[in-house]
Amino acid sequence: MLSFIRKHNSSDSDDSSDSDENTSEADGYGSDHDEIIAMSLSDWEEEDENGWEEEEGNLDETDIHTTIEAERMRLSLPSNLKRVHIQADLYAILQKQEATMREGQINDALRKLRLTLGAKAWMLRNKVRNARGGKGRTRAWDSVKTKEQEVQRHVQIYLQARAALQRMGMGAEWRPITKQDLAMPGDLVEPNRFGQRSSSLPWFWRIEDGGVLDEIQESPEINESSILSVYRVNWLRLKARVARWTEEKKIVAHEMVWIVKSFKYFREQWADRVRKAGVEEPGLQAFAEKQIDLWDTFAKNAEEMFQWAKTTSKEERWRKKGPEVAMITVS
Numbered sequence: 001m002l003s004f005i006r007k008h009n010s011s012d013s014d015d016s017s018d019s020d021e022n023t024s025e026a027d028g029y030g031s032d033h034d035e036i037i038a039m040s041l042s043d044w045e046e047e048d049e050n051g052w053e054e055e056e057g058n059l060d061e062t063d064i065h066t067t068i069e070a071e072r073m074r075l076s077l078p079s080n081l082k083r084v085h086i087q088a089d090l091y092a093i094l095q096k097q098e099a100t101m102r103e104g105q106i107n108d109a110l111r112k113l114r115l116t117l118g119a120k121a122w123m124l125r126n127k128v129r130n131a132r133g134g135k136g137r138t139r140a141w142d143s144v145k146t147k148e149q150e151v152q153r154h155v156q157i158y159l160q161a162r163a164a165l166q167r168m169g170m171g172a173e174w175r176p177i178t179k180q181d182l183a184m185p186g187d188l189v190e191p192n193r194f195g196q197r198s199s200s201l202p203w204f205w206r207i208e209d210g211g212v213l214d215e216i217q218e219s220p221e222i223n224e225s226s227i228l229s230v231y232r233v234n235w236l237r238l239k240a241r242v243a244r245w246t247e248e249k250k251i252v253a254h255e256m257v258w259i260v261k262s263f264k265y266f267r268e269q270w271a272d273r274v275r276k277a278g279v280e281e282p283g284l285q286a287f288a289e290k291q292i293d294l295w296d297t298f299a300k301n302a303e304e305m306f307q308w309a310k311t312t313s314k315e316e317r318w319r320k321k322g323p324e325v326a327m328i329t330v331s
Contacts (some may be wrong), residue, residue, distance in 0.1 A: 006019050079164035099170055102161045106174060108156040110204050116154060116181070120147040151182060175203055256306040263299035267292055 074080065078095040079102075127140040155177050165171025181202035200206075270291040273284075 068168035077164070080169045095168055099165060099168065102165050102171070105161040106158055106165075106171075109154045109161065110207070113151060113154040113158065113177075114205065116147055116150045118150065120144060123147060129290075155182070177204070202237070205231075223265075256302070256309075260299055260302050260306070261304060263295050268298065270295065 077098050078091060079098060081091075123144050127143060128137070130138040131137040158177060162171055162174045162176075165174070181204070181256065185198070270288045274288040
């Protein structure tokens with residue numbers, strides 16, 4: 001490997017010379033200035049015949065004779081290989097090392113994604129809105145488009161690293177990134193909008209790694225983009241949501257009792273009307289008895305449902321009634 005690097009460096013330095021003879025003597029690769037150190041795909045045909053399978057399907061006949069630059073060769077990482085191609089113990093070691101590398105790649109991509117989105121928000125807030133004239137607006141939007149290209153690049157890096165982990169049976173905790181996740185926070189673009197009580201930031205803004213706020217404060221542009229204030233607003237919003245659910249959890253058991261009692265109350269009201277109507281009003285008596293049966297059915301169904309909620313596990317409630325019922329703990 002060292003000899004290969006020395007030859008490669010010597011060939012790069014000799015290519016700038018005007019003498020073909022000096023180039024040939026220095027690197028031993030011939031006299032062509034434009035010759036690139038490469039490896040032919042046909043050199044691997046012998047290994048393919050011994051059990052190696054191509055990852056992307058069969059190569060065309062024209063692709064077999066093409067060359068790949070050494071600097072652009074694809075590394076044979078465990079996520080790109082099959083278990084039959086390598087010993088089990090060695091595969092486990094390499095798989096663990098690649099998983100660590102992919103985790104770092106994911107964290108770096110998410111960090112750069114947050115920083116780039118913050119810089120994009122800063123440009124929208126300061127450059128685009130304050131631009132004057134056609135040229136000024138064009139330049140401002142060109143800057144925003146450049147940041148958008150950076151955002152897409154970081155997303156692709158994240159998705160590729162996540163796919164590599166999934167091919168190794170790992171990375172289940174990392175979610176996909178959608179177009180909705182890349183939208184600018186509404187608190188920054190339109191802070192006084194309606195219906196923001198239940199809105200929240202995308203998941204990669206809420207990673208509990210302790211470094212999200214630090215990286216925002218390190219960047220002057222992002223700090224000026226009011227992202228920090230968006231975090232504060234979302235924290236207060238989530239705090240209020242937790243308070244609402246805590247209150248709901250406390251009163252839901254009492255509401256179950258109140259509902260059953262209210263149904264029984266209406267049943268007794270109609271029973272009293274039946275007694276007062278007597279036999280002189282048979283039509284009114286029949287309607288009242290129908291209402292008695294209706295409210296009695298409501299009361300019995302409510303008691304059965306509430307008893308089922310109290311005695312059924314959270315998983316079973318989730319499966320039959322949905323997440324709303326499963327989230328409520330009844331005592």
